Amino acid sequence: MLLAERHQLILEQLNLHGRITSVELAKSLAVSEDTIRRDLNKLGELKLLHRVHGGALVMQEDSPDYFDRLNTPDPSKKRFLEPALTMLEAGQTIVIDSGETCRYLAQNLPANLPLTVVTGCPLIVQDLMQHPQIQVIQIGGKMFKPAMRTVGHSAIEMLKQIRFDIVFMGICAFHAKHGFCVNYLEEAEVLRATIEQADRTVLMGPHDKLDKTKTYQIVPAHKINHVITDEGIRQDVQTSIQKLGIELTIVPNN
Amino acid sequence: MLLAERHQLILEQLNLHGRITSVELAKSLAVSEDTIRRDLNKLGELKLLHRVHGGALVMQEDSPDYFDRLNTPDPSKKRFLEPALTMLEAGQTIVIDSGETCRYLAQNLPANLPLTVVTGCPLIVQDLMQHPQIQVIQIGGKMFKPAMRTVGHSAIEMLKQIRFDIVFMGICAFHAKHGFCVNYLEEAEVLRATIEQADRTVLMGPHDKLDKTKTYQIVPAHKINHVITDEGIRQDVQTSIQKLGIELTIVPNN
DNA sequence: CAAAAAGATGCAAGTTAATGCAAATAATAC
DNA sequence: GTATTATTTGCATTAACTTGCATCTTTTTG
Numbered sequence: 157m158l159l160a161e162r163h164q165l166i167l168e169q170l171n172l173h174g175r176i177t178s179v180e181l182a183k184s185l186a187v188s189e190d191t192i193r194r195d196l197n198k199l200g201e202l203k204l205l206h207r208v209h210g211g212a213l214v215m216q217e218d219s220p221d222y223f224d225r226l227n228t229p230d231p232s233k234k235r236f237l238e239p240a241l242t243m244l245e246a247g248q249t250i251v252i253d254s255g256e257t258c259r260y261l262a263q264n265l266p267a268n269l270p271l272t273v274v275t276g277c278p279l280i281v282q283d284l285m286q287h288p289q290i291q292v293i294q295i296g297g298k299m300f301k302p303a304m305r306t307v308g309h310s311a312i313e314m315l316k317q318i319r320f321d322i323v324f325m326g327i328c329a330f331h332a333k334h335g336f337c338v339n340y341l342e343e344a345e346v347l348r349a350t351i352e353q354a355d356r357t358v359l360m361g362p363h364d365k366l367d368k369t370k371t372y373q374i375v376p377a378h379k380i381n382h383v384i385t386d387e388g389i390r391q392d393v394q395t396s397i398q399k400l401g402i403e404l405t406i407v408p409n410n
Numbered sequence: 411m412l413l414a415e416r417h418q419l420i421l422e423q424l425n426l427h428g429r430i431t432s433v434e435l436a437k438s439l440a441v442s443e444d445t446i447r448r449d450l451n452k453l454g455e456l457k458l459l460h461r462v463h464g465g466a467l468v469m470q471e472d473s474p475d476y477f478d479r480l481n482t483p484d485p486s487k488k489r490f491l492e493p494a495l496t497m498l499e500a501g502q503t504i505v506i507d508s509g510e511t512c513r514y515l516a517q518n519l520p521a522n523l524p525l526t527v528v529t530g531c532p533l534i535v536q537d538l539m540q541h542p543q544i545q546v547i548q549i550g551g552k553m554f555k556p557a558m559r560t561v562g563h564s565a566i567e568m569l570k571q572i573r574f575d576i577v578f579m580g581i582c583a584f585h586a587k588h589g590f591c592v593n594y595l596e597e598a599e600v601l602r603a604t605i606e607q608a609d610r611t612v613l614m615g616p617h618d619k620l621d622k623t624k625t626y627q628i629v630p631a632h633k634i635n636h637v638i639t640d641e642g643i644r645q646d647v648q649t650s651i652q653k654l655g656i657e658l659t660i661v662p663n664n
Numbered sequence: 665c666a667a668a669a670a671g672a673t674g675c676a677a678g679t680t681a682a683t684g685c686a687a688a689t690a691a692t693a694c
Numbered sequence: 695g696t697a698t699t700a701t702t703t704g705c706a707t708t709a710a711c712t713t714g715c716a717t718c719t720t721t722t723t724g
Contacts, residue, residue, distance in 0.1 A: 159672070175415055178710075188674050193711065208414035209681065210710065278532030281553055294560050296550020296568050299535055302425055306548050310571070314550045314564055413682070432700075442684050447701065463691060464700065 157185070159195075166195055170205055170214055171368050172334070177211035214368075232410060233257045236360040236384050237264055239405040240324060243358065243382075246270050248321040251350055252280055254305040255326035257360050259283060265290065274318060276306040276346065293318070300342055307342040312349040323354040327361030327385070329368040332396035335377045337370040344372035356381045363388040366397070377402070411439070413449075420449055424459055424468055428542030431465035468542050487511045490614040490638050491518050493659040494578060497612065497636075500524050502575040505604055506534055508559040509580035511614050513537060519544065528572060530560040530600065547572070554596055561596040566603040577608040581615030581639070583622040586650035589631045591624035598626035610635045617642035620651070631656070 162185055169184070170176050178196065182189040200207030206215050233256055240261055244250070246269055252258050254277035262283045265271065273284055276295040284292045297311030325347065329337040336359065338344050351357050351374065363385045382403040389406060397404050416439055423438070424430050432450065436443040454461030460469050487510055494515055498504070500523055506512050508531035516537045519525065527538055530549035538546045551565030579601065583591040590605075590613065592598050605611045605628065617639045636657040643660060651658050 175412060177412065189710085190675080190712090191673060194672090206414070208412055210412045210414075213412070213414055213418075276548075278535040278548065281532040282536070285553070285555055285558065292553035294530075294532065294548065294550050294553055296548050296560070296564070299539065299546035299548055301539055302422070304539065306550070310550070310568055314568070317564070443700085444685080444702095445683060448682085451701095 157187075162187070163195060163199060166192075166199065166212075167204060170212060172331070174214050174370065175211065180211070230256065233362075234260050234264070235386065235407045235410060237261055239384050239407065240358065240360060241266070243322060243356075244269060244271065245321075248272070249274065249318065251275065251320050251323040251325075251354065253277070253323070253325040253347070253350070254280065254303055255328075257326045258324055261324055261360070274315075274320065276311060277304055279304060295346075297346075300340070302340065303338075303343045305343070305346070307346045311346050315346070315349045315353055318353060320350070320354040321356065323350055323357045325350075325357065325359055327359045327365040327383070329370040330359060330366050330377065330380070330383065331369045332367075332377050332393070332400060334369045335373045336375050336380055337368075337373050339370045339372070341372050344374045347374045351375050351379060358382040358384065360384040362386055363390075363393075367393045411441075416441070417449060417453060420446075420453065420466075421458060424466060428544075429465065429467050434465070487616075488514050488518070489640065489661045489663075491515055493638050493661065494612065494614060495520070497576060497610075498523060498525065499575075502526070503528065503572065505529065505574050505577040505579075505608065507531070507577070507579040507601070507604070508534065508557055509582075511580045512578055515578055515614070528574065530565060531558055533558060549600075551600075554594070556594065557592075557597045559597070559600070561600045565600050569600070569603045569607055572607060574604070574608040575610065577604055577611045579604075579611065579613055581613045581619040581637070583624040584613060584620050584631070584634070584637065585623045586621075586631050586647070586654060588623045589627045590629050590634055591622075591627050593624045593626070595626050598628045601628045605629050605633060612636040612638065614638040616640055617644075617647075621647045 165185060166176070166181060169181070178189050178192045181192045185192070196205065196207050196212050199205045200212065203215065206213040236257055237260055241264070249272040251274045252262050253275065259280060262273070262280045265287065267288060270289040272291045272293060274293040274295060275281060276297065278294070281292055281294050284290050295306050295311050295314050297306035298308040300307040328339070331337070338347065357380050359380055359382070366385060366389060378400050380402055382405065383397060384405045384407065386407050387409045394404060419439060420430070420435060423435065432443050432446045435446045439446070450459065450461050450466050453459045454466065457469060460467040490511055491514055495518070503526040505528045506516050507529065513534055516527070516534045519541065521542060524543040526545045526547060528547040528549060529535060530551065532548070535546055535548050538544050549560050549565050549568050551560030552562040554561040582593070585591070592601065611634050613634055613636070620637070620639060620643060632654050634656055636659065637651060638659045638661065640661050641663045648658060
């Protein structure tokens with residue numbers, strides 16, 4: 157096995173699990189732990205992973221804290237909007253999930269488009285309060301701080317009584333084999349119930365969220381209808397997504 | 411489990427609950443309390459949490475008072491807060507309704523008081539998101555823009571499943587004979603359902619809202635337990651309220 | 665093609681880090 | 695005040711890491 161090849165496999169394993177130990181890697185790749193450690197150190201230097209005692213963790217380019225992101229919006233995410241906006245038609249009922257990309261969508265809905273927007277995120281409700289033509293439905297429930305959204309049984313029961321034309325969500329982690337995933341069980345339950353009620357589910361987000369997994373699967377990949385991402389997407393990831401019959405829109409990187 | 415991983419989990423737990431004890435962590439992460447304490451001390455050194463005897467609290471370096479960053483348009487309404495705050499006890503479930511006075515209450519809840527706060531107003535939800543000890547329940551439903559709150563059947567159904575220790579509302583219009591009123595039918599329905607579930611209903615607001623009526627009665631006057639208003643209240647209004655067995659707190663006019 | 669150079673790998677030895685236990689000390693509750 | 699709980703400290707054990715070196719492979723070069 158070539159070194160570069162092994163590095164590739166290490167990064168793949170890491171994306172899949174979010175973490176990896178030196179011992180596990182040595183076993184699965186059939187080389188000595190010393191070699192693995194040298195690999196991990198090298199990849200760590202290159203900022204391709206986060207080297208820690210005992211193994212490595214995935215690099216966390218995005219700040220884990222929602223409130224940090226709240227104050228420093230990243231306008232580059234606006235580029236995902238245009239394809240999303242073309243899907244909208246007057247009179248539709250859509251879901252706009254929580255998250256930065258989704259907030260941009262809420263903030264940039266055309267003023268003359270009458271829609272019913274359903275969301276569990278109070279920030280998005282607020283963004284839409286001034287909109288003249290949009291009826292807003294807030295999904296109730298327990299507020300889940302890390303995701304800035306409502307979760308729990310009440311939320312799911314309320315969702316079950318509405319049908320959606322389109323659901324827009326951020327890509328938290330999407331993998332052709334392991335599906336659409338998030339980090340929290342409670343969040344996964346609500347998102348699953350949401351997608352269940354939708355004619356069409358659209359994921360929007362940067363390419364580095366693709367080919368990743370997190371702890372809880374929301375739905376298998378084939379339940380997603382459309383992915384909007386940017387040019388950085390790898391060719392193999394692109395084909396694996398399209399093979400599933402998922403529509404793929406790639407927007408330029410500015 | 412990797413050390414770095416454990417650190418991440420600790421921070422996650424902390425963000426989730428606002429507080430965490432060493433004992434709880436040791437149990438949930440299956441390591442000794444010594445290890446947890448070393449972790450907490452290390453994370454405290456890195457300013458990632460606030461280490462205290464017995465566990466840790468979330469860092470609040472960016473906003474020492476989580477409510478200070480909010481705009482304070484009419485500070486005169488703050489004077490109603492003090493009597494309201496004295497009614498609160500740890501562990502209670504309270505409703506904070508929409509409205510400016512109520513928002514002040516939400517923004518000025520003491521940081522060390524664990525409560526469950528139920529509200530239909532997304533602004534209040536947001537005000538409370540950074541509070542370390544408060545669990546927030548959002549009442550779902552159709553957003554009713556004039557009152558900045560959720561209304562409708564879903565909202566009422568959700569309210570029916572919760573019991574409240576205290577409900578805090580602004581005085582929209584209160585009259586000893588005609589009861590507690592508002593201008594919109596949909597709002598009245600929700601507020602009625604809210605009061606129905608409460609042990610105690612407290613109205614807060616300036617004296618000129620007393621002895622007034624509006625189109626829709628929420629409840630008759632005797633259903634209200636406590637009114638907090640200011641010195642301007644007329645003597646006859648005062649006695650008519652007290653005759654109904656309603657507790658009356660009059661705060662100075664600054 | 666052969667020899668040299670560079671790189672990759674595994675092993676051994678020594679070093680550092682992480683963890684749990686026990687005893688002593690500090691903080692909190694009653 | 696005392697009792698209880700949390701914390702700190704030192705120590706022993708284990709796991710992870712680093713370093714140097716020998717071996718093997720690949721690449722370079724004449």
